[in-house]
Structures are given as C-alpha cells and as structure tokens.
Amino acid sequence: MTRTSPFGSPLFLGFDHLEQMLERLSKNGGEGYPPYNIEQTGPSSLRITLAVAGFTMDDLSITVEDSQLVIRGRQAEEAQNRVFLHRGIAARQFQRTFVLADGIEVKGAWLDSGLLHIDLERIQPESRARSIQIGMRPAGASR
Template identity: 70%
Template structure:
C-alpha cells in the first residue's frame, strides 16, 4: 500500500488535499484549551474555546495558509499575588484548525471566559465550461499553426511541418537559379 488516500486515477489535482490532511494528523494536541465546534447554520460553524483567565490582549487569531491558528499567552501578573493553590491554567497555548478552501472567518468575541469564532463557507457558484473537441491531433496542430500565423509570428522551425515547408521553399529558390 502506498500510504496515499487518493490512489484512484480519477482524482486529479488532490495532492494539496493530501498534504493538508497530513499536516492536520501531525499537529499534536494536548487537549488544552478545551473547545467545542457547533453547526449554527447550513453553511456556518462556531468554534468555542474555554480560555478562562485570558484577556482579549492575551489572545491572537490568525489565518495562515488555510489554517486557523489561535494563540494565547497570558501577561505576567503585575500585582504581587500569592496563590495557595493555582488550579486555573495560566500557560500559553496554540490551537490550529485546518480550513477547507473558501472558508471565511466571520467574527470572534470573548464572553465569560469563552472565545467564540464564527466561520462560514460561501455557497459556490455553479460554473459550466464547454470544451471544444478537435477532429484529431493533426487538425489540432493546424488550428494552433493558423493561430500563430495570424499573430504575425515567424514559422517555428522546431515543428516538422514548418521545417518541411521551409525546406520546400529553399529547394524552389535554388531550382530557379
């Protein structure tokens, strides 16, 4: 087995999707901070992270190469506080979510120790493109040759048909002399 997901020849151009899945599988997660993902509409999701003790200035959300990255780093306490027991985690974190093409981050807000991030997938427009079919390979080359001659270009000497035409012209000129 090759280890590839899309081994069928019918899947063309899915290499980048395999890379994204590999990146998501490699990202290690220790479970902090805990989070929920909920569907809030037909094309909308909400990610909620429990970030108790973090202020808005301690959090950063970025979208990097189809990844939603949430980072948290609490600033040092300016007040000298003595904890007899510290059960609320004050460590930094980074949580990354792989986003599909076209996903957009709509908004984010902090409410009662929960960071909410709304994301949506815009509805794709259906496009249909008609592809012209040439009779055979030779007729396809003739169409390409006509297109290049209409552009005012010189004959391409690397093409065998242009080379033979040029050779015939040279032979005709030498016969006239």
C-alpha cells in the same frame, strides 16, 4: 514500513496542499487544551467556542493561514513579586488549529465570560463547468 498517501494516485492532480494539511492535523490531533465546541448555528453557518478562561483579548490571536484557522493564546508575564502557596491554574500558551474547507470564511470573533466564539460561514460557490474545445496540434509542438 512505508506510509502511503491517500493522494498518491496519479488521478489526484494538485492536491499536495491537502496532504500537507492532513499531516499538520494529525500532529495537532492529540492536544486537549483548550477544550472547544463546534456547533451549527444556521444552514450554512458554524460557531467554534473555545474555553479560554484567564485570557484577555490582547492575549489571543486568530489568523487564517493556508486554509487553516489558527488560534493562539499567550498570557502576559505575571508580576515577579507574587508568591503562590499553591498554583493550580496554569498560565500556559496554546495553539489550536482547524482545517477550513474551501468556501468557509471567518465572519467574526468575540470574547465573553472566558469563552472565545468564532463565527464561520460557508459561501455557496457558483457552478463552474465549461467546455474545452479540441483543436489541431500547433506546428512545431513535440509529441
């Protein structure tokens, strides 16, 4: 079965990066850890909150890569001399990815009581309409 792309039409010029982001998003769609909330905190601002209990600021990293917000967590190796009678708290790494629309900027992040908060803001773009003048074909240009 052939998979068709929503951007397969010749009318969508230069949208290859969107198709790649949708593919990456579909691969990450089944992950459930860590749980998160997305809330609107103002008319043009959002906050993502992730539950990252057990992680310190040094264990977490936040980057923006190709219009994607990537949050990674990796806990430091525990001391080898610890003996667990029961281990119910997993020390596992994670990567959570959010696709950012054009004009969304990360304003800041902070860790508080096991919750990682990331503030985002939508920057209102200015209208960029312009006229294209039609001229004569340059001499020597192929048809």
